[in-house]
Amino acid sequence: MPPATDPMMLGVYDGYLPLAHDQLSSLTKCGGNAVLHPIVAKSTQSTSGAVVTKAAVTTKNQLEEWTTCGVCQGKMYLLLQAFAPLPNTTDDSHNRMLYVYGCNSAQCAAKPSQSWVAVSLQVDREDDDAAAAEEEGDEEEEPIPVGPTPVEFLPNRSSFPPIAVDIMPEPSKETIVPTDIERRIIEETEANASAGDASTEDVQELEDHIDLKNKPIDVSYDKFRRRIARCPRQVLRYQRGGVPLFMNPLKSSELTVPPCEHCGGVRAMELQLLPTLLYFVHSKDYVSSGKPHGDDGVDFATATIFSCAKGCLSKASSSSSSSDDSAPTIILQKEFLFVEPAPSVVEEQGGVPDLRGYFAPEAKDASAAAAAVASDEADEAA
Numbered sequence: 523m524p525p526a527t528d529p530m531m532l533g534v535y536d537g538y539l540p541l542a543h544d545q546l547s548s549l550t551k552c553g554g555n556a557v558l559h560p561i562v563a564k565s566t567q568s569t570s571g572a573v574v575t576k577a578a579v580t581t582k583n584q585l586e587e588w589t590t591c592g593v594c595q596g597k598m599y600l601l602l603q604a605f606a607p608l609p610n611t612t613d614d615s616h617n618r619m620l621y622v623y624g625c626n627s628a629q630c631a632a633k634p635s636q637s638w639v640a641v642s643l644q645v646d647r648e649d650d651d652a653a654a655a656e657e658e659g660d661e662e663e664e665p666i667p668v669g670p671t672p673v674e675f676l677p678n679r680s681s682f683p684p685i686a687v688d689i690m691p692e693p694s695k696e697t698i699v700p701t702d703i704e705r706r707i708i709e710e711t712e713a714n715a716s717a718g719d720a721s722t723e724d725v726q727e728l729e730d731h732i733d734l735k736n737k738p739i740d741v742s743y744d745k746f747r748r749r750i751a752r753c754p755r756q757v758l759r760y761q762r763g764g765v766p767l768f769m770n771p772l773k774s775s776e777l778t779v780p781p782c783e784h785c786g787g788v789r790a791m792e793l794q795l796l797p798t799l800l801y802f803v804h805s806k807d808y809v810s811s812g813k814p815h816g817d818d819g820v821d822f823a824t825a826t827i828f829s830c831a832k833g834c835l836s837k838a839s840s841s842s843s844s845s846d847d848s849a850p851t852i853i854l855q856k857e858f859l860f861v862e863p864a865p866s867v868v869e870e871q872g873g874v875p876d877l878r879g880y881f882a883p884e885a886k887d888a889s890a891a892a893a894a895v896a897s898d899e900a901d902e903a904a
Contacts, residue, residue: 631820787830
């Protein structure tokens with residue numbers, strides 16, 4: 523597979539969104555509730571002007587099923603909603619979104635293949651509401667509040683607070699940020715040196731703590747930390763065909779990404795969620811009622827989406843579109859998701875991550891669901 527040609531883009535925390543601002547289906551954000559394309563969101567309503575099809579109803583029902591935790595049967599929390607058009611698509615009507623859900627429970631998070639899901643939803647019809655809102659936003663840009671988690675923005679604790687995400691290229695300059703233990707040792711050693719009583723043993727102790735050459739997992743984490751330090755507020759990384767940034771050392775044999783189930787082609791990294799997200803959504807504060815006492819919510823190191831490198835669904839949509847303009851093409855499918863275990867879990871495993879169960883693969887019936895959607899559209903058009 524050829525290397526990525528587009529730059530690595532970062533999604534950076536940009537404040538909390540009031541609910542009034544959290545209404546656009548094309549908005550890239552973290553937390554809150556998923557804002558689906560109106561054609562899917564209103565599929566159960568007879569709203570004037572809305573195109574209601576069997577495909578839209580099927581899509582909405584399938585999404586509700588997929589976002590139910592397979593461990594506790596509770597509803598998963600939205601972690602990410604991202605606008606992610608496929609390559610080589612220039613039509614304004616092309617609307618593809620990525621959604622990542624996870625159950626906000628530490629017990630459930632230990633089984634990510636059952637408690638996480640990543641899906642893509644493609645609707646080849648422009649969202650008029652979003653387009654109008656973007657035009658209004660160009661004329662008058664309202665400030666987004668930044669600060670402590672505004673709990674009053676949420677009607678209940680069934681979702682994380684919605685967070686605005688600013689998209690920017692990854693800075694090339696690397697900023698070195700010492701860890702707490704490194705900072706303490708450096709300060710103590712500098713203090714001893716200034717007092718004139720720094721010994722050879724003091725210097726050796728500093729070198730032993732800072733030198734990570736003989737600690738493979740620390741070396742990997744140090745690389746991860748330095749890369750994140752380029753932009754500490756980043757919560758996601760996006761680059762089709764890019765190289766994932768893992769916190770723990772992984773062997774190629776430990777991560778086997780299956781080929782695309784539609785065309786058989788290679789899957790490549792598209793998007794990666796970072797653990798910094800948990801800090802901004804305050805996951806511990808939003809654990810739903812009914813969870814065991816002491817449940818601190820979801821935890822992870824990274825979560826990476828691998829999608830078809832060819833973007834084959836953009837071609838599939840054009841071939842499955844009907845001649846009836848009132849029936850837009852709707853494609854919902856699970857994407858392959860790899861959830862890297864959190865450092866606390868790796869530590870419990872003796873410093874070597876046990877990756878069994880940390881894959882949240884696409885459902886075997888995903889292609890069948892997509893075919894059913896296309897069939898529904900054909901029936902509707904007929």
